[in-house]
Structure formats: structure tokens, C-alpha cells
Amino acid sequence: MPRFSTSVSALRSSAIRELMSLASRPDIISFAGGMPGNELFPVEEVEELFRHLDPKAKRAAFQYGPTPGLPSLLESLGGFLERKGLPVKKNRLMITTGSQQALNILAKAFVDPGDRVLTEYPCFIGAIAAFRSCGAEIVSIPVDEEGIDIGLLEAESIRTDPAKFLYVTPYFHNPAGMLYSTDRKRQLIATLQGKDIPLIEDDAYGDLWFSEEHLDRLKPIKAIDPEGIDVCYTGSFSKILGPGLRLGWLLAPEPIFEKCELIKQSADACSPSFTQVIADAFIRSGKIEPYIASVRQEYQRRATCMSEALRRHLPGYVHWNEPKGGFYIWLTLPEGTDASTILKRAIEGGAVFVIGSTFDPQGTRNNAMRLSYCNNSPEEINRGVPIIADAIRSICG
């Protein structure tokens, strides 16, 4: 009799772990990680805020809290989300242990082993792992520079056994970097309306825009609040305060929220009160908006530096888009290229990135690669990009 469960055998050890150990070597320039730069965290502000909390709030930081989150944070975060136009009062808000947990909970709420779910290709690896851990059969629909392929989505959405949900990351996509166009969002909404396929809208990077001209494209589908689609909106403090706090959120219609609350109760009882108290103080102090503005500017500086370096060094047959926000640039290589061979060369040269197949739910398509600029100085970027470009040339000519 097999000892372990079926669902765990569907989980694969990702190559990311190995990359991360390479990435910590001082002689290697890493464009692999998806973490904010350590030097950008608001350490002193948070320490100061904690010091001035009243003793009751400090003690509450050590105590269990309600499963959906500390009431004070639900209120302050609710206000933060309402200022983005999100329909907080028409839905229920839950604090999760990172938005990774929100994806895991949603998968558990909807998916029985063998059920189909729809994602984009490429797709955030955390989502692939969460969906697979529930035994989902993942059907991935390609994106272009404006969003998901609507024709393919339409074909999937009219099947007689509808998928359990569609998962998308429309705002500075991980790993594709792309921002959905307003038109593509409109088409996506029209395709799903009345189809009984809930939408999971992952907005972990939306605050990190580089130009106000894109604010319109950044309006969440959840904020558009379309009739006839259950939108489950997820977000995170990871990119706007610090991933080490492990705080994300889920905004969902009441019936879905109720199931998710039971699942969260059985998963970890509640998210850390300690960091919830901190996040609450960070929002209430008014420090979050200027902090976001400052990291936005810093990531834009790094992004600009990387795109300039790519323009200078990459061969013309590599396709990529100028980043409009977020952390990533996605390079598409000539059809048939195996990015693993390029990675091997790049490591020899002293730089790492993540290969495309990591973000493919089928794990096969590999003529692409993700470069992060979020955690590198301009100097590192300027040293690292030529190494990547040389590695590409050495394989693709």
C-alpha cells in the first residue's frame, strides 16, 4: 500500500530551491529571485511604530486572533482597498498567511482531485503548486502582451464540464511582466459572464506601477464588479511592506468566504497577530502610501537600467516588453530553444535567472526565461545582463 497521499505525489521539487542557493553565492549575480531588495524595507519606521503602540495592542500581538484576521487590520486594510475602488463592504475580507495561502485555500475550496482549473501560460509557480496540491488538472492558456488569449478562453469556458475557476495575474504579471489592457479585461469579463466559472484575480504587484498613465489599466476586475462573475481578489503585503510578515488577503463573496474561513481554521487557525498589528499600524500611520511611492521609484530605476542594458546587449531575435511596473522581464527566445542550456552557460559566466518551463504547468515549454530586476543594483544589472546576453548568443547564435 502506498504510504503517502496521491496529492503529495503530484508535487514536484522545483528547481528554484537549487537556484536560490546559487543566488546566495557572492560571485553570482542573481536575476532569479522574486523578493524585494533587503535594503528597501522600512525597518526603522516599523520599529518606531511598534514602540509607540499602546501596551494592550502589544499584548494582542502575542495572542491568537480571529481566523479571518484582527478586526483593526480588517478595518484599516478595508479602507486601503476601498481607496482603490474595491467593493469591500459587498464582500468579506480575510487576512491570509501570504497570498500564497489565499491561493491554497481557494484551490481547496473548489477543487476535487481531477478537476480542471484554468490558468495563464506562463503562470506564477506558487499558484501551480497550490492548485496541484489539491489534485487539479491545470489547463494553461497563453498570454500575449495585452493579456490572456480570449479565443482559447472562450473555447474552454463553453465546455459542458466547466473548469472550477480561472486564475489570472493581470497587473505586472509574474513571470510575464505584462499589464492587461483595458480591452482585454473587458473581453475576459464578457467571456466569463454567466458561465459559473469563478475568477481568481491575483493582484500582488499592482501598486508597483511606473507611470500614472497606466492607472486605468490597473483598475482591478474586482473593482469593476461585473455582474454574473464571482471574483475572488487576492493581494499581499509582501511587495509593499515585507514578505517576512507573511500577510496577504482575500476579498471574496460571502458564500465563498465562509468555506475559505473553515479551511483557514484547519490550516493555521489564524495568521500571525504579531505582524498583523504591525501592518495595521503601518497603514493607520499613513506611512504605507509614501513607502509604496518610494519603492515604486526605486523599482522603476532598476527596471529602466535593465531595459537599457537589454537593448544594448541582447540579440534582435529575443523578444521582450518594456516593463510598466512590477519585478520582472520575460524574454522569449527563438522557437525550439532550451533555456536550460542558456542557464548552464550563464551560471558559468556568473549570473542566474529562472527558465521558462518553471512557469509552465505542463513543465515543457522552455523557450523563455524570467529576469528579475527587483533585488539588484544598477551596477549589478550592468554587469549581469552582458553575461546573460553572451549565454544566449552562445546557444542561439
Added chain:
Amino acid sequence: MPRFSTSVSALRSSAIRELMSLASRPDIISFAGGMPGNELFPVEEVEELFRHLDPKAKRAAFQYGPTPGLPSLLESLGGFLERKGLPVKKNRLMITTGSQQALNILAKAFVDPGDRVLTEYPCFIGAIAAFRSCGAEIVSIPVDEEGIDIGLLEAESIRTDPAKFLYVTPYFHNPAGMLYSTDRKRQLIATLQGKDIPLIEDDAYGDLWFSEEHLDRLKPIKAIDPEGIDVCYTGSFSKILGPGLRLGWLLAPEPIFEKCELIKQSADACSPSFTQVIADAFIRSGKIEPYIASVRQEYQRRATCMSEALRRHLPGYVHWNEPKGGFYIWLTLPEGTDASTILKRAIEGGAVFVIGSTFDPQGTRNNAMRLSYCNNSPEEINRGVPIIADAIRSICG
């Protein structure tokens, strides 16, 4: 087609939530919670420790960490566990988001829907929820004042379709309060040896003993390290630092650890670095041992006060054991009593507790109730116990 998954429909909203809202009313004395007293948390010590961390450690507190935990905490916690005699080096240690997450991960590693797992009766509600969320069929084996019923365990363990694991909480059981005898542990080990049924040993309360004479009984089965049983040992900072940090641990053999690491990756990527940095500093500063000694003393004071009050006020037909440690006293009422009716009366009188059926995986047996003394002053205990005793008399005569 049903919208939600099968596993979520197995989860039930527990009555605990409603009780907790009652428990927060100032006019009600609550013996319902399982949380440490707010006034006992080492708030100033932790603030002081954080202030003196070097800037690098502070920044790391905001960053993602490795899935199994921050290396520095794995090292310091490993030392803490080795001082209890646990075979840390022969196993792998993982930091989890509370020990609730460790139970959830283990269930996910072993259980496919419909698989049998063995627990005690009564059983920790968090474990019931975690196991049920994976579709487990829970078979619960009664405990007496020395531990689990060995005859019934033996009968279950020789079935041709062995259960996926046995879950026990031998040290100041939640809710039964009881501490396993050394003999019963020996019998449990002999029963499981060579049976291919892993043991999950939950030791969330073991540090909270009231007398050194019990130290021998407190030696974990994991520390005895019996041949031929895979012991997965779980523990928690919740009772020895603060549940709001959401930090627990799992010590398990390598092959089980590997599966658990993949599951944790898909669950929440990593536990909060912020609170891991704090727990690490708390251990390394040497402050954890004196802190544990001080709360031990305080809980003993509360326990003594409650047992004296129970002796004074309870009718002779109510059975219970003098607590030797931990948070709880379990009252067994005459056969056929429905504790719900007693709870109703007690609430009218101004006191709450948790009814026995909450801790029954089958949700039926209800001639018992759990009283917590962990979060009450002696004055509250002395006011509350007579209310409980009156409620019992009004129903049972």
C-alpha cells in the same frame, strides 16, 4: 454540478467561535479558551531583544526565508529540543505556521479521501479539523487517566488495511488534561512497532509541568526513539512565548520531511521571518527557560485554585483528575448527560466552558466538558466554578 470541493463540505463550523464571542463579554467568566493569559506575555523582553538585533537580522525579518525555516532558528530550536533529549540530528526539523499547520501538512502527506486515521477520544479540535479537511475517516480510541486504550489500539493496528497514522497528545492532553504514564507509553510503542503506522506525537504543552516528579513521564516517545516506528513530533511556541507569533515545529524522519516540505511550500511558502527572528533571539538570549519557569508557576497557581474550587463545589458524581500541568481539567458527567444543557444554564449564570462533543470526532459523546484555567485569575475561578457546579446540579441533580 456542485461548486465546492468534497473536502470542504466535511468541515463544520465549530461552536467554539460563538463561545469565544460570549467569552469576550465582560459579564461572563470564560473557562472556554485555550489561550495563555494576555498579561503573561514577555512583551518588554521581546521588544528589548528586537531593538538590539543587528541591522542585518532586522532586515531578514522582513524578507522571505527558506521553506523549512530560518537557519539560525533551526539551529537554536534544534539545541532547545536536543536539551530535551530529542534526536534532532537523526531527523529533519521544520518551522511551521503554528503546530496547527504541522498537523495539516502531515494529514496532507498521508491521507487520501476515505483513508482511516486513529486519534484519541477526546481529541484536540484543531487535529480533527486538519484531518477532516483531507477527507480522513477518523477512528477515535478512548483515553483513561494513563493514556490511550491499548486493547482497542491493538485491534485497530492489526487490521489488514492499516490506518495512515495514529495521532496522540500524551503530555497534558487537550482537552483531557491527562499525562500518559510511562507504562502506557511503553505499551503504545510495543503495539505500533513494525506495524507501518506512523505516530504523530503532539507535544504543545509538555513544558508546562507542575512538579519535577513527572519529568520521567514527560520524556517524548520521539526522544525514546523506538525502532520500527516513524515518529513525527510536533511542538509549538504558542504556550512558551505566544500564539500570535504563529510558530510551531515538526521533527520527522527525512523521507516524511521531504514530502512535508513540498506541501509547506505550496501552503504558505515559509513561516513568518519576522516572528522567527524573535523566537530565535528569545532562545539564544537564554530568556526562554526562565520565562517558561515563570509561566509554569503561574499556571500551577491557577490550576491549584481551580481544583480546590472544584473539590469544594462539584457534586461527587462528577469525575475529574487533579491537573499535573497544562491548561485543562476534563469533567466527566453521569452517562447520558447532555453537556449542552449544562452550558445553557451556565451561560445564564455568567460562565462558559466547552462541551465534550466538540472534542469527539464523531460529534456525539457529550457527557463531558472542558474547563480551562490558563486565562483566569484565582478570583475569577472562585466566582466561576460555583456557577458551573450549580448548572451541573440543576441538570444532573
